[in-house]
Amino acid sequence: MSVATVSRTLAGNYPVSDATRARVTAAVEALHYVVNVHAKALSGRVAGPVALVLQDITGPSLAHVAAGAEQEAAARGRLSLVCATHSDQDREDDLVQLMREQHAAAVVLVGGAVLDDGYQARMAEYARALDAAGSRLVLCGRPPLPGDLPVTVVEYDNRGGAFQAVDHLLGAGHRRVLFLAGEPLNTSAEERRTGYRQALRAHGVDYAGELDIPGPYTRVSGYQRTRAALDEGLDFTAVFAGTDVVAVGALAALREAGLSVPGDVSLVGFDDVPFAADLTPALTTVRVPYEDLGRTAVRLALERENRLAGDDHVVLGTQLVIRQSVRPPK
Amino acid sequence: MSVATVSRTLAGNYPVSDATRARVTAAVEALHYVVNVHAKALSGRVAGPVALVLQDITGPSLAHVAAGAEQEAAARGRLSLVCATHSDQDREDDLVQLMREQHAAAVVLVGGAVLDDGYQARMAEYARALDAAGSRLVLCGRPPLPGDLPVTVVEYDNRGGAFQAVDHLLGAGHRRVLFLAGEPLNTSAEERRTGYRQALRAHGVDYAGELDIPGPYTRVSGYQRTRAALDEGLDFTAVFAGTDVVAVGALAALREAGLSVPGDVSLVGFDDVPFAADLTPALTTVRVPYEDLGRTAVRLALERENRLAGDDHVVLGTQLVIRQSVRPPK
DNA sequence: CTCCGACCAGTAATCGTTTACCGAGCGGCG
DNA sequence: CGCCGCTCGGTAAACGATTACTGGTCGGAG
Numbered sequence: 151m152s153v154a155t156v157s158r159t160l161a162g163n164y165p166v167s168d169a170t171r172a173r174v175t176a177a178v179e180a181l182h183y184v185v186n187v188h189a190k191a192l193s194g195r196v197a198g199p200v201a202l203v204l205q206d207i208t209g210p211s212l213a214h215v216a217a218g219a220e221q222e223a224a225a226r227g228r229l230s231l232v233c234a235t236h237s238d239q240d241r242e243d244d245l246v247q248l249m250r251e252q253h254a255a256a257v258v259l260v261g262g263a264v265l266d267d268g269y270q271a272r273m274a275e276y277a278r279a280l281d282a283a284g285s286r287l288v289l290c291g292r293p294p295l296p297g298d299l300p301v302t303v304v305e306y307d308n309r310g311g312a313f314q315a316v317d318h319l320l321g322a323g324h325r326r327v328l329f330l331a332g333e334p335l336n337t338s339a340e341e342r343r344t345g346y347r348q349a350l351r352a353h354g355v356d357y358a359g360e361l362d363i364p365g366p367y368t369r370v371s372g373y374q375r376t377r378a379a380l381d382e383g384l385d386f387t388a389v390f391a392g393t394d395v396v397a398v399g400a401l402a403a404l405r406e407a408g409l410s411v412p413g414d415v416s417l418v419g420f421d422d423v424p425f426a427a428d429l430t431p432a433l434t435t436v437r438v439p440y441e442d443l444g445r446t447a448v449r450l451a452l453e454r455e456n457r458l459a460g461d462d463h464v465v466l467g468t469q470l471v472i473r474q475s476v477r478p479p480k
Numbered sequence: 481m482s483v484a485t486v487s488r489t490l491a492g493n494y495p496v497s498d499a500t501r502a503r504v505t506a507a508v509e510a511l512h513y514v515v516n517v518h519a520k521a522l523s524g525r526v527a528g529p530v531a532l533v534l535q536d537i538t539g540p541s542l543a544h545v546a547a548g549a550e551q552e553a554a555a556r557g558r559l560s561l562v563c564a565t566h567s568d569q570d571r572e573d574d575l576v577q578l579m580r581e582q583h584a585a586a587v588v589l590v591g592g593a594v595l596d597d598g599y600q601a602r603m604a605e606y607a608r609a610l611d612a613a614g615s616r617l618v619l620c621g622r623p624p625l626p627g628d629l630p631v632t633v634v635e636y637d638n639r640g641g642a643f644q645a646v647d648h649l650l651g652a653g654h655r656r657v658l659f660l661a662g663e664p665l666n667t668s669a670e671e672r673r674t675g676y677r678q679a680l681r682a683h684g685v686d687y688a689g690e691l692d693i694p695g696p697y698t699r700v701s702g703y704q705r706t707r708a709a710l711d712e713g714l715d716f717t718a719v720f721a722g723t724d725v726v727a728v729g730a731l732a733a734l735r736e737a738g739l740s741v742p743g744d745v746s747l748v749g750f751d752d753v754p755f756a757a758d759l760t761p762a763l764t765t766v767r768v769p770y771e772d773l774g775r776t777a778v779r780l781a782l783e784r785e786n787r788l789a790g791d792d793h794v795v796l797g798t799q800l801v802i803r804q805s806v807r808p809p810k
Numbered sequence: 811c812t813c814c815g816a817c818c819a820g821t822a823a824t825c826g827t828t829t830a831c832c833g834a835g836c837g838g839c840g
Numbered sequence: 841c842g843c844c845g846c847t848c849g850g851t852a853a854a855c856g857a858t859t860a861c862t863g864g865t866c867g868g869a870g
Contacts, residue, residue: 151820152819152820154821154822154858155818157859158818161858164818165817167817170818184580184613188518188856189518189856190856190857192516192824192855192856193824193825194825194858196518199561206547207537207543208540208543208754210538217537217538224563224564230561231529234550234554251514253516282512283512283514369758398758401758424538425759428699429760481849481850482850482851483850484851484852485849487826488848495847495848496848497847500849516825518826519825519827520827520828521827521855522825522826522856523826523827523828523829
């Protein structure tokens, strides 16, 4: 029996007699035969995997994006490669190169990025290099790139979310809102800052630079910045944390200082991570549809593969979830 | 210039004149050339990827295992495929088949499993099939298989961890400890139950079946089971939750019933997820080295690849983290 | 009885690399 | 001056599948 016969039998789209079909399946059983993807990919084409590139898998929001993306990829018969960069730019460069070699269908860069000098040129380079290799670059949770690049962008409304959060605080009567921002130049952080300032302006409150404190989106940074603000005697009655994780740190610092939340200080977060509702007090925060974000990113990239049509820019909305960490100032 | 020259130049392990090297690199630049992994894999060998198979990426403990595994894999130059099964056995079967085709170096099954009738036969089948395809099956967070199978097992001390937790409660004077177990036949759950019972015996306390309540490791189940126990008027002064997430649900139910933790009821969890310390009260729980678990799983599997030697069974220890959710009964 | 078409199976080219083997050019040494 | 060996580049086989093309067998129709 020739290899051609076996191949056709397994493919199933060619007339094969029942006798040979039986012989083939029997041999497959006996020899534990499995096709070799590499060989298969070389001739008839195999659908490429989806690559998920993120800073850290354990971050609650990033994990949800990854979960959504994996789910969508699996539903479309793709495997998902997930890679952590730990904010290492060289690693990201390597990964893009690797994914070209792997013939990934899509390379999804997840999460905000620091918008430094080389950023846009680097992304443009990624987009072109991946496009030339037949892969699609997807930016997920970061803003679009200028120019006409082969890239798909799926973002969410950071500015609007922040606006809602701060509007809620100001609507309750607060005027001095400490903003625990993100890192300087971080795209998400900047957009949230814009929302913060717009809400301030909408309520006729002057922006006070000393209340806008940058720092990483981590628990300990939230704790330290809040603690420092308290030690400096900064005047504020509410805190808008750039992230729920930061809010948790802030909560710890406030409590440690003998301040009650929301009795003395109100607190709003961002992300609506699963445990936000389980804090004491339950955290009022901005819900971001993270799983949707991941699903949409993969869906758009994979839809592009076939027909040329299709969106290549989507903005998902956010939603303020009111719980129990906000109260009018005393 | 022949392809052979190009290949050798790029490989770099063959004498090539500077002139040709320059020509090659120039052409690579100009044509945006990248090697094709599939072709490469067909001839000279390419190191296979690591496959991480877990129920759900967003579970805090599973995410940490995945992060550790990905990190170790990346450090060894491997890509990581991550796949969610959502507890679907057929999907798991498909995945094992897929990974054979992919020539994965290791297939890591992460998290406890339900030990039903077919379980061991199925795992044995996986182990043999993967072994025949040159892959290594790794069981991560579940017990070893009987018999002499080509499988690597990396587990942690569920029984010992549960013992420590319950011992701590009993040592504080509690005698009626509600156990919010896992699902019936789930390996982790059964081991934790064993630890619970052993601790009881060690303190001369009789095991009371009505205090041992099975259910899924979810927040809502923790809430519902605690609520039901309260409604039934069950007598208990402490709760040992099979998981921190379950503990969170229990905490909500207790609080809703007007009971203070740890004033009226003490509470211990399991896992030490990141937010455990941020609950009110900070949760006393059992720390499991999840990242280590993932790293070790990948390390052992990959070490096997070369030399035949190496461990194929490791048990990692757990550690009781005492915080503020336990107090002697009134 | 012959011829044609349907049905089935084999031959060989192809995908993109790697690498064993071969051979050409050339410099040094006897 | 001739031979040897080193340097460097080409030829071709192999990896494992898919598939166009070819060809053989058999049944039915003319």
